[in-house]
Amino acid sequence: MLDTILLLAGDAERPVLAEALRRAGEGVRVVAAGSTRDLPADLRTARLVAFVFPEIVPTGVLERLGYGAYNFHPGPPAYPGWVPAAFALYDGATEFGATLHEMTAKVDSGIICDVERFAVPSDCDLQGLETLAYGACLRLFERWAEALVSPLRPPHLPLRWGTRKCTRKAFAEMGRIPEGVPEEEALRRVRAFGGRLDT
Template sequence: MKIQGSNLLWHSLPPEKGPKVRRIILITQREFASALAQKFQSVAPDLRIEFAWSLEEIVHAVDQQSKYTRIISFGSDIIVPADILNRLTSPAYNFHPGPPAYPGIFPSVFALYDRATQFGITLHEMAPRVDSGAIVAVDTFSIPKEWDRLQLDTATFNSLQDLLSRTAPQLAHIDEPLPTTSNTWTGALRTRKEFEDLCHLPENTSESEFARRYRAIGEGPEHVLTMTRFGRVFRLMNIRNSAVVRGGQPTSALKTP
């Protein structure tokens, strides 16, 4: 298997005139890339794996070769536009870190705030509208009452890895769409504004509402409870010390085959 970065191989192929190499473009975080690529290497040694870290790199990759190409998103918030999806000859797929009841941003946050007792993950075809494509697989699990955001995100991440391992052989056959299920998206699409509103504590917040939001939001460089007093915004800094994580997931938790 050949693993390439965007500045290596893509620039050497003139648009649609390169060899008919079957490839997967992985949209993910840099620290996850190697382990994810190994999952495909174990089932399709001749498949070429390329990575895209930005929308610009995705566009460039598809400009170079749109046939024999499959886009897969895992742990990324990059939205692939409709014109790119329409140029592909095979469906693109997204591993969504939430069940069909929680499309959109930060599904674990809204599930915890709703006091949901069940959660899960969704593998689906990409579509022009975010988290609306045909569903390929749904895995579900229970949320213990004592879990906070970090614990739920960790369980979610592990579940996503397991699902990728199970579906890698099918995803590697880029000429064939994966069979879909009868599952449908049922929840409202959550937005960043809704998340930011949840992070900001109203002036009359009760102790129980604070605890509810704190469990759902957690603490981190990009997610923390705030409040406005005296014309200033205050950010919660708890005395609890914990490792800095990305999206609630310690990068060391990524499993290799």
């Protein structure tokens, strides 16, 4: 029987989200942690909830969870991976959002449970888009907190993840602007990746 929710979140979010989960599931123990190293050893009666959490959860942890693991990703399914907002800005995306999904050994590839979408403002920069995506994650959390403390699994949506993974390496490469790059391309990179001119 599900009796423990393990919450992985940043320092600012942990106390607030942990309290919300406690209110949603009376009698369910909530363990809030800032690292996977702080998780308990026995996970048979636990479910993991990760909220905009940068650390990759080890496969061994995922396999030992009796009630699965769920992640709030600050990007829509089209943009799996690291700092998805930057790649969306570079692409000129007009829509962005956040995704609730099951966690698997391969990052941002698990079954999608829900998506919160919004229009991208025309003058949006990276910080602005990340802030909007964070707000979308909070709305998803509010919508699903009660279900996540229940032993039932959230429903699945017939959606697929995008095939291009946003990575740290790609982010760094796009942030370097080679000499001779057309001005329009340079401006796109500066807006999305905070690019700098290579000399």
